[in-house]
Amino acid sequence: MPVIAPMPAARPARIPSPRADDTVAAGTTVDHLTETYRAHYRSLLGLAALLLDDTASCEDVVQEAFIRVHSARKRVRDPEKTLAYLRQTVVNLSRSALRRRILGLKLLSKPMPDMASAEEGAYDQLERDSLIKAMKGLQRRQREVLVLRYFADMTEAQVAEALGISLGSVKAYGSRGIAALRTAMEASA
Numbered sequence: 064m065p066v067i068a069p070m071p072a073a074r075p076a077r078i079p080s081p082r083a084d085d086t087v088a089a090g091t092t093v094d095h096l097t098e099t100y101r102a103h104y105r106s107l108l109g110l111a112a113l114l115l116d117d118t119a120s121c122e123d124v125v126q127e128a129f130i131r132v133h134s135a136r137k138r139v140r141d142p143e144k145t146l147a148y149l150r151q152t153v154v155n156l157s158r159s160a161l162r163r164r165i166l167g168l169k170l171l172s173k174p175m176p177d178m179a180s181a182e183e184g185a186y187d188q189l190e191r192d193s194l195i196k197a198m199k200g201l202q203r204r205q206r207e208v209l210v211l212r213y214f215a216d217m218t219e220a221q222v223a224e225a226l227g228i229s230l231g232s233v234k235a236y237g238s239r240g241i242a243a244l245r246t247a248m249e250a251s252a
Contacts, residue, residue: 091136091145099145100129107153114157128152197247205240208233
């Protein structure tokens with residue numbers, strides 16, 4: 064069986080009382096807001112400074128708070144609560160600013176690792192080409208030993224096993240290969 068809630072009692076319609084000065088609207092007046100600005104701007108700035116870290120953001124938040132309360136001044140029925148509305152607006156705007164910063168940091172692209180400039184990249188390419196040319200000029204066994212030892216990062220024992228030669232031969236081919244590479248690289252420079 065459905066439950067029927069009683070209808071709330073209707074509030075009597077509020078009839079605005081006629082005023083002698085029709086230019087003053089209900090709520091906080093512009094003059095009162097101006098006086099509040101003069102009296103409490105610095106304290107609101109201090110409140111924002113406790114929540115945010117830079118002065119420019121604090122000033123922006125406080126200015127925005129005054130603009131918003133000015134726009135909604137007719138809703139602030141009790142002028143004594145204007146400062147409370149301003150404080151709450153400063154806190155809410157500070158939270159929003161922090162949220163935007165955090166989101167911005169999350170969306171910010173990660174910095175690229177230290178990349179070489181175009182000149183450095185071209186120079187590295189030239190050195191690489193010189194090295195490859197010098198490697199091609201080595202004897203086959205010297206080239207095999209150097210590639211396995213230094214480019215494949217194998218130990219001398221692993222190179223000896225992979226090539227089927229003795230450990231002494233790996234050392235000899237490696238030593239002669241490095242000497243020949245040094246000579247070829249100095250000649251090309």
